Amino acid sequence: MADATATKDYDIKIEDLAAARKRVTITVPASAIDEKIEESMGTLSTQTTLPGFRKGRAPKQLLERRFGSTVRSETRNQLVADAYATAIEEHSIKPVGEPEPVGDIEALEFEPGKPFTFAVEVEVVPEFDLPDLSGIEVKKPVIEVADEHIDAEIQRQCVQFGQLSDVGKDFQPGDRLFGPVTVTKKGEEKPFFTHDNIDITVPASDDGSGAVLGLLIDDLAKTLAGRAVGDVVTIETTGPAGHELEEVRGNDLVIAFTIRDGKHMDPATPAQVIEAYGLPSEDILREQIKLALEHRRDEEQRAAMREQVCTYLAGAVDFEVPAKLSASQAGRLLERQRLEMLYRGGLSPDEVEQRLAEMRAETEVQSRDRLKLSFILHKLADHFEVEVTDQEVNGRIAAIASQRGVRPEKLRAEMIQSGGVRQIASQIREHKAADRVIDQATVTDISAEDWNKLYAKTGETKTVAKKKTTKKKKTTTKKKSAPKK
Numbered sequence: 001m002a003d004a005t006a007t008k009d010y011d012i013k014i015e016d017l018a019a020a021r022k023r024v025t026i027t028v029p030a031s032a033i034d035e036k037i038e039e040s041m042g043t044l045s046t047q048t049t050l051p052g053f054r055k056g057r058a059p060k061q062l063l064e065r066r067f068g069s070t071v072r073s074e075t076r077n078q079l080v081a082d083a084y085a086t087a088i089e090e091h092s093i094k095p096v097g098e099p100e101p102v103g104d105i106e107a108l109e110f111e112p113g114k115p116f117t118f119a120v121e122v123e124v125v126p127e128f129d130l131p132d133l134s135g136i137e138v139k140k141p142v143i144e145v146a147d148e149h150i151d152a153e154i155q156r157q158c159v160q161f162g163q164l165s166d167v168g169k170d171f172q173p174g175d176r177l178f179g180p181v182t183v184t185k186k187g188e189e190k191p192f193f194t195h196d197n198i199d200i201t202v203p204a205s206d207d208g209s210g211a212v213l214g215l216l217i218d219d220l221a222k223t224l225a226g227r228a229v230g231d232v233v234t235i236e237t238t239g240p241a242g243h244e245l246e247e248v249r250g251n252d253l254v255i256a257f258t259i260r261d262g263k264h265m266d267p268a269t270p271a272q273v274i275e276a277y278g279l280p281s282e283d284i285l286r287e288q289i290k291l292a293l294e295h296r297r298d299e300e301q302r303a304a305m306r307e308q309v310c311t312y313l314a315g316a317v318d319f320e321v322p323a324k325l326s327a328s329q330a331g332r333l334l335e336r337q338r339l340e341m342l343y344r345g346g347l348s349p350d351e352v353e354q355r356l357a358e359m360r361a362e363t364e365v366q367s368r369d370r371l372k373l374s375f376i377l378h379k380l381a382d383h384f385e386v387e388v389t390d391q392e393v394n395g396r397i398a399a400i401a402s403q404r405g406v407r408p409e410k411l412r413a414e415m416i417q418s419g420g421v422r423q424i425a426s427q428i429r430e431h432k433a434a435d436r437v438i439d440q441a442t443v444t445d446i447s448a449e450d451w452n453k454l455y456a457k458t459g460e461t462k463t464v465a466k467k468k469t470t471k472k473k474k475t476t477t478k479k480k481s482a483p484k485k
Contacts, residue, residue: 012087019320020126020375022093023102025119026083034112036075041067076110080118094125096378097332123329125375130383131316138308138441141301143448145293153289154270156348160405161268161276168262169228173204173221179260183213186236186252193247200224200257201350211350211357212255215239215248231259240360242367244331299344304451306434309441313376314369321372333370334359335423342400343427349404374430381433388425388432396424 011027084099099120110116159174167175177200182191193213200220203210208221217223217235227233235255239248270282279285334356341352362370394408397415401408415421446454 010083010086012083012090014087014091014093017121020096020124021121022124023119023121024084024087024093024099025117026087027115027117028079028083030113030115032079033075033110033114033116036079037071037112040071040075072110073106076106076116079116080105084120093122096123096125096375097329125378126319126321128317128319128375128379130376130379131313133437134440136309136312136437136441138305138438138443139446139451139454140443141304141448141451142445143297143301145290145297149293150286150289153293154273154285155267157273157289158267158270159265159348161273162265163268164263165266166262167264171202171224171227171262172264173202174265175202176200176263176265177202177224177257177259177261178263179258181213181255181257184254184256185247186254197260198257203354211353212257214353214357214360215253215255216354216357216361227259229259229262233257233259240362242330242362243360244334296344302435302438303340303344305438305441305443306431309434309437310373310377313380314373317372317376319372319375321368321375329371330367332423333367333374335420336374336427339400339420339423339427342403343396377430377433380437381429384433384436386429386432386436388428392428393421393424396428397421 009029009032011029013025015023015025017023087093088095099122102119102121105118108116108118164176171177178197180196181194181198183193184191198213200212201210202224203221208219209216210220211217212220212235215237217237223233223235233256235257237253237255239245239251239253241250243249268276270285274282274285277285277288279288337359338352338356341347341355347355394412397412398408401411404411412421415424
């Protein structure tokens with residue numbers, strides 16, 4: 001079904017392509033193009049000085065010859081942005097993410113005296129009604145921070161403050177391998193991805209699976225057993241159908257990784273950790289760790305309650321979601337999960353990447369369920385008119401920076417560049433919306449032991465996605481001399 005209108009002199013046509021996806025086709029009239037170009041050229045003529053002419057006196061023909069293509073390009077971009085914004089506002093479209101051009105907009109004819117037509121496709125929030133939100137039954141897991149939790153965290157801190165040493169063979173779980181990599185689609189000669197230095201962590205998981213370039217590989221520990229610096233390890237695998245990169249999705253891939261360096265982490269002693277923090281004694285260290293663990297426990301507790309709300313909402317709301325996640329949708333969902341894990345803490349960077357690799361390997365149904373939930377939480381936040389302040393965003397960034405051991409200013413700069421700040425704001429908004437539901441829920445305390453029994457019995461988990469793996473087809477190794485550093 002298509003809806004066509006003429007607004008602000010733009011001819012706008014809206015088509016429903018699929019669930020939560022629309023195509024917006026816009027024609028900009030010749031009069032609007034001419035007016036905008038004349039305005040830009042007029043501004044340019046008063047501000048530009050050309051050799052042989054006083055400022056503002058250069059002939060129009062010379063300005064056109066010198067700057068015409070640039071002015072037309074800038075005018076096209078401005079009109080495209082304005083026309084799209086107009087279409088979104090006038091048709092009450094709620095976009096999710098950035099619009100995707102249909103074809104190469106820059107390659108379309110754009111000339112004075114001629115209308116200009118372009119099209120974009122955009123993901124939108126689907127229409128649905130929220131269920132009754134009052135009196136939902138929620139269980140609150142209760143746990144006390146004990147000495148064994150503090151001991152385990154001190155051991156983790158010892159690893160964090162440890163020193164790397166070279167290792168050339170007989171790699172052990174937790175060792176990091178560095179070197180160049182290429183990724184090629186099976187049957188093709190030219191790789192679509194190369195990098196001169198990635199790192200792979202030898203898996204410590206029970207099943208030996210591990211992440212390589214964000215892909216979960218079965219038996220990676222077995223694959224790396226017996227290898228040494230200088231070896232080339234070739235892994236053949238199939239990219240998950242829901243991966244955020246189109247080149248990876250569903251394709252048979254050949255990953256060739258050269259082990260250039262191996263590093264082993266020698267843990268620090270508790271005394272060295274105490275010194276690194278500048279603390280006077282181990283008792284003070286344990287007190288500070290206990291406070292940090294209690295904060296983490298509170299976050300985990302709240303997260304478990306939020307996920308029960310999410311489970312209720314997902315089961316109580318029914319609407320059609322896209323049959324296949326777009327690359328942008330998949331990327332946003334993964335980034336949301338990354339930020340969630342970083343905020344809650346307790347996981348090393350390697351463990352976070354392992355979990356993300358597991359999520360990439362989820363079935364299409366599981367990925368669509370995640371997408372459905374993101375739409376529900378978005379509408380829930382609208383329902384409660386949830387707003388997010390800069391102070392809340394900065395506080396969340398500071399919390400994540402503390403978990404990662406980096407300065408908040410540095411992390412914020414990285415997030416601004418990658419678009420992560422917007423994701424942080426969305427995460428906070430969703431949390432606040434779910435918390436509003438919890439505030440009016442029927443909450444029952446439950447011991448951590450009973451909680452674990454309950455969800456072990458149902459086969460569910462409220463904090464970690466079910467684990468799937470990317471099937472590893474085969475691996476080969478050949479020996480060659482180690483490349484020079």
